[in-house]
Amino acid sequence: MRSALSIRGRRGALMIGLLALAHPSRDADAAFLCATTADELRDALAQVSDGGAYVDEDSVIAIGPGTFATGGTPFRSEALTTTAKLDIMASWNPHCGGRPSGPPTTVLDAGGVGGVLVVKRPHAFVYLRRMVLQNGNADVGAGLQVNYGTESAYEVSLYQLIVRNNHASGNGGGIYIAASAPPDMGAIGIASSLIVDNTSGSDGGGAYLVISGGYTSIVNLTTVASNTAVGTGGGIAATGSAATYDVSGVIAWGNTPASLRFDVPSTVASSDVDLIAPGAAVTTEEVVQLDPMFLDPAAGDYRFGNVPGLVGTGAPFNYVPAYLDDYPLPPTGGEYRADMGAYTDVIFRYGDDGGSRL
Known part of the structure; x- marks a missing residue:
């Protein structure tokens, strides 16, 4: 299946396998599991894992608002042979009756x-959205680990x-993340x-990405900042074979020892990278190379400051x-230039003052 997100420009059209990104609804044919506590989330993940009732059905796990503590054991799903899609969609209303707009309200801590x-589902599409993953401490992928130690054959989208x-x-x-895909995906x-x-004791302080086939893998409208690696790629270390990466509309700034590193030929376009x-x-x-002047990174506020060069x-x-x-891009009948990074600058775009930017 081709992407819901299309990028156009001198590089031609690129597609990314992110399905119905801005739409809160779910697939009516998929199993739907609602988790409002940490125990319910563990049970839902078990139901879509090997031995679970829904392992071979397309499934949506909806997670309500609040903080879900791991208690020292990661939330985990392992389904090593299934080809059924898994969509973990967080930040729903209590009791999963709908999804309100706004920033993510589900925190896994x-x-x-x-x-x-931890998700291992190497032969099926894995789609994770609208959640905070924080305060992990592990050997690999402490916040999110997908398909580590497996021979992945399918897509992963965040x-x-x-x-x-x-x-x-x-x-x-x-x-x-380790992932692969057919040639057109x-x-x-x-x-x-x-x-x-x-932080990482090896490579990829923010993220370590491994691809082993497929069409161009994409990172866009994302802010990668203040990450550190002992090895290479303080922000993102991207490696693999038989495919490429395309980074666009990204702010990658203040990562140590460098913000980006690629081990396969790649493209970085329309981005702010130090x-x-x-x-x-x-x-x-x-x-x-424009200092994004993040508003208050010590408090976790990585919206860029008064930097017109990052707007549009x-x-x-x-x-x-x-x-x-959850600010949408303004509707347009033609091509539109996005702001760089994860947040739109509503001061310039909408005329709001700093107090209303969220």
């Missing part, structure tokens, strides 16, 4: 002990996630997300989903 969320303050002793302080898609303040580490060949188009200079879109705070 490891409290500094163990990982936060939408409106906040991944913060996680530490891995190995690769992927915040995120570790992107293996990894990340959109409208915030990846900040994560440093790309040496690696495979990277084509850059309309990439700027991101990737050209015909259709995009909402930003992380």
Whole structure:
């Protein structure tokens, strides 16, 4: 299935496998499980895992608002042979009666002990959206670990996630994803997300991405900042084979030792990036180096400040989903240039003052 998100420009049309991104509804034919407590979430994940009642059915796990503590053991689902899609969609109303607009209201919190969320589903589409993953401490992918240690053959997509303050002793302080896809589909898609303040004892302080086939994997409308790696790719370390990465409309700033690193030929376009580490060949188009002047990073506020060069200079879109705070892009009958990063700048775009930007 092709993407709901299309990017147009000199690079041609690119598609990302993010389905119905801005729409709160669910597939009527999928099993629907509602989780409003940590125990209910564990039970729902077990029901879609090997041995569970819904392992071979397309499934939606809806998660209500609030903080869900892991208690030292990550939330986990493992289904090693199924081809059924799993959609974990958080930030619903209490009792999962609908999804309100606004930033994510579901927080999965490891409290500094163990990982936060682990998913192994190598032969099926995994779609994770609208949640905060924080305070993990694990060996790999402390905030989110998808298909680690498996031979992945299908797509993974993330939408409106906040991944913060996680530490891995190995690769992927915040995120570790291994994915693949058929030739006309992107293996990894990340959109409208915030990846900040994560650390890694190896590569990929914010995220470590591995692709093994498929069309172009995409990261867009995302802010990657203040992440640290002992190895390479303080923000994102992207590796793999048989495919490429396309980064567009992204702010990647203040990551150590560099914000981005690619081990396969890739493209970075219409983005604000302070440093790309040496690696495979990277084509850059309309990439700027402007301090985003984040409003209050110490308090977790990574909206960019008074930097007009980041407004309306991101990737050209015909259709995009909402930003992380759920501000939609203005409707347009033609091409529209997005703001860079995870948040729209409503001071410039809508004329609001700083107090109303969320």
